[in-house]
Amino acid sequence: MPSPSHSPYTDASGPAAEAVGALGVPAFSPLYQQIKGLILQSLQSGEWKPGEVILSENDLAARYRVSQGTVRKAIDELSSEHLLVRRQGKGTFVATHAEQQVQYRFLRLMPDPGQEHLTALAERRMIDCKRVRASAELARLLGLRAGDALIQVRRVLAFGGVPTILEDIWLPGSSFKGLTLERLQDWRGPMYAMFESEFGVRMVRAQEQVRAVMPDPTQAEWLELAGPTPLLNVERVAYTYNDAPMEVRRGLYRTDRHHYFNTLN
Amino acid sequence: MPSPSHSPYTDASGPAAEAVGALGVPAFSPLYQQIKGLILQSLQSGEWKPGEVILSENDLAARYRVSQGTVRKAIDELSSEHLLVRRQGKGTFVATHAEQQVQYRFLRLMPDPGQEHLTALAERRMIDCKRVRASAELARLLGLRAGDALIQVRRVLAFGGVPTILEDIWLPGSSFKGLTLERLQDWRGPMYAMFESEFGVRMVRAQEQVRAVMPDPTQAEWLELAGPTPLLNVERVAYTYNDAPMEVRRGLYRTDRHHYFNTLN
DNA sequence: CAGTGGTCTAGACCACTGG
DNA sequence: CAGTGGTCTAGACCACTGC
8 A cells, every 4th residue: 555665656556456447458547536436435335424524534544545635635526526515623524405505506596686585485385296107208317217116296386475386306216215295295494305314315416408388287277377478497317426317307487586597617 | 935944824925915804804815825816817917818828837836936736726726717727748728718629618508319410500690780888787787887888799599500599799898899790700619719819808707597488579580480489588697807797698599409408516 | 858737645734613 | 622624835756748
């Protein structure tokens, strides 16, 4: 393992041992990337759960026999991916959706200027939660086979009494056994926080596709639309650790008092 | 200035000299943040132009009398904000919109699966470029006064012969003197690349608000819509260095063969 | 080959938290 | 006060580029 007297590059032992690519070509992978992978494994295996402290940088450095700076760089990346959260003086924590500050981290619908008071008046109406079979399309998105068991949830989010979001959510039945309408209704806090504590599934990343659509009559009824109203159709696939898809969600958003917000860097 | 024998924290000379907050409270600001600010100033002042190499890390370290590691951390952040681009073995370059790889970095409309061929068939139709006066709304967004001179550009983007995007663009007249329809039509490449090389304005960041709307008859005509079609209304404010707003843009996007794409982290 | 960015280390000290 | 993350340095060496 790395030690002061020899270079980490020429040393084939330690955590870097099998850094060899598919073709036998030595695929160079920096030490800190390998450390990052090891920490990631510990997160996936549940060694540290959402909200908990992980080992200190010094302890991790000792565990992996590398310098603190190398551990630090690994944590830097995990932290910028929102998998870990650093708190100076306290430690490094596993990120969670159950924090006041980052609630609804994935919801990009914001109140228009002058409508900010609506956020405080949010109200969730759980409509349905049932077992269904995966269509070809849903199976493809979730990496399953058509016909596999899914759980489908339907709900409405209202702001200031105005139904604004109609959502259908599909989850792999195998990972969410025992999810019922009642448990959803009783839960306080973000749904993704419930997934963490009740099912051990942490959503880490998501992709959305947005289109403009006209609602069908059923959808219009749930949103209590008076006349024909164009809506945003937001299709989301959410991923856990190691980029495994774990949720598909289709939301219909009213945008007369809200807008979908995005920052381009 | 910092040197091996004394701590950078207790040294009040060098680039860190006036790190004192508004209330006389010593507002601690890390050295690398100050270096970052100094590099940012050089970018704003045009010492290095988009596409050019900047000083090497060693040279910057010498210039600012800090270690290479500190310069490195400053460049790390500027690089993650897409203001600089590192190329191993070659140097660090000022980011530009005039690169093949990152063309249309801010355009989030993507072809639907099976429609990817459309991207190659893009076609721009410049419609209009005229001087107007800022409305109260536009003035607010651009940090100007109502009535100030603006340049308004209207154009259509078509894919595979289908008009898909109708855009209105507003620019501060003071920064874009001499922008004409003809120059826009003659320009090959991204509009933001033209802003860089012709007007010295580099767009660095942008925010978008997306809503679902029905087009008015004029808009429907430009997009050659047969019947009533809901569209995405995308309002963008783009910013240069130091977060100064330099462009407002309203786009109407057809989403029957395309979608607005977003990644949530 | 020299020059650039990229990685890794070891050690020192600062800023923050909590007992 | 000890323990945590955060900053800074100096030096060594690797990976990549182009002459």
